Amino acid sequence: MTVLYGNQLADTIKQEIRGKIDQLREDGKRIPMLAVILVGDDPASATYVRSKEKACKSVGMEAAMIEMDRTATTEDVLRAVKTCNEDADVDGILVQLPLPAHIDQNKVIAAIDPNKDVDGLTPVNAGKLLLGQKGLVPCTPKGVMAMLASIGLTDLSKKRAVVVGRSILVGKPLALLLQAKNATVTVVHSQTVDPEKICHEADIVVVAIGVPNFITKGWIKKGAVVIDVGINRVDGKLVGDVDFESVKDKASYISPVPKGVGPMTVCMLLSNTLEAYERREKENDGDRVRSK
Numbered sequence: 001m002t003v004l005y006g007n008q009l010a011d012t013i014k015q016e017i018r019g020k021i022d023q024l025r026e027d028g029k030r031i032p033m034l035a036v037i038l039v040g041d042d043p044a045s046a047t048y049v050r051s052k053e054k055a056c057k058s059v060g061m062e063a064a065m066i067e068m069d070r071t072a073t074t075e076d077v078l079r080a081v082k083t084c085n086e087d088a089d090v091d092g093i094l095v096q097l098p099l100p101a102h103i104d105q106n107k108v109i110a111a112i113d114p115n116k117d118v119d120g121l122t123p124v125n126a127g128k129l130l131l132g133q134k135g136l137v138p139c140t141p142k143g144v145m146a147m148l149a150s151i152g153l154t155d156l157s158k159k160r161a162v163v164v165g166r167s168i169l170v171g172k173p174l175a176l177l178l179q180a181k182n183a184t185v186t187v188v189h190s191q192t193v194d195p196e197k198i199c200h201e202a203d204i205v206v207v208a209i210g211v212p213n214f215i216t217k218g219w220i221k222k223g224a225v226v227i228d229v230g231i232n233r234v235d236g237k238l239v240g241d242v243d244f245e246s247v248k249d250k251a252s253y254i255s256p257v258p259k260g261v262g263p264m265t266v267c268m269l270l271s272n273t274l275e276a277y278e279r280r281e282k283e284n285d286g287d288r289v290r291s292k
């Protein structure tokens with residue numbers, strides 16, 4: 001069994017991003033900027049937002065933190081999104097989720113300029129992913145695919161993949177990405193009959209349900225690749241959805257928590273911001289050429 005450390009892969013990818021940004025700086029070009037909108041004072045969200053800001057700094061990217069009071073209205077947040085949409089220096093916009101319950105989350109997300117939607121959550125980017133068109137892909141699923149690619153799993157023809165969980169942020173988009181790489185994908189969830197048996201047929205298992213240590217060795221076929229997306233705080237400690245100790249001797253590869261998918265999510269946020277920057281710069285070049 002090999003432990004699949006996401007933090008190491010993330011460091012390698014971040015170095016590449018850093019190199020590209022150093023080059024932009026050397027060439028006197030504009031520097032990519034991520035804007036993060038945080039509403040309220042949830043401590044976990046505040047920690048995540050700070051780690052995203054730190055990650056931007058670590059690759060030389062600009063970060064703008066927009067902190068709003070927990071009493072902010074949907075209209076207030078929509079105005080903040082609009083300001084970021086219209087700011088030519090902003091390449092990526094991330095609205096930290098979950099938003100306070102009184103705010104219309106769907107409305108806020110739909111207001112983000114799809115070209116700056118580095119979370120890949122707008123209807124436009126979700127639709128593009130469904131249709132197999134190029135767009136911005138949600139960070140966590142993109143990170144999981146990069147982890148699979150890092151161990152040579154690029155073409156998933158003949159492979160059976162089981163995704164445990166069907167969330168908008170992870171399970172659903174991940175199932176689409178796995179299919180796009182030719183995997184035979186099954187999504188199991190809370191209403192599935194005998195999910196353990198289905199999971200046991202999988203060559204690749206990705207778990208994103210938010211239930212600590214839920215997946216044990218009985219679920220895993222010998223030699224399967226197991227990716228744990230879960231981030232659960234239990235007695236002040238971070239644990240995944242996979243019972244690592246139980247599963248580790250059956251898996252060929254298994255991602256840990258922490259140091260697994262989490263750092264890859266942040267890394268893909270930087271990668272998406274750079275991608276959005278490059279696309280926007282290219283479009284601007286085109287505009288300049290046209291107006292000559």
Ligand SMILES: Nc1nc(=O)c2c([nH]1)NC[C@@H]1CN(c3ccc(C(=O)N[C@@H](CCC(=O)O)C(=O)O)cc3)C=[N+]21
Pocket residue numbers: 048051094095096097098119139140231238257258259260261262263264265266
């Ligand atoms: N619009 C939006 N986009 C998100 O991508 C988003 C979000 N909202 N809301 C919250 C979740 C959660 N999330 C994590 C990112 C990194 C780690 C991470 O790096 N974790 C470290 C450990 C961090 C620690 O020790 O607390 C690890 O797993 O090794 C965890 C969780 C992004 N999220």
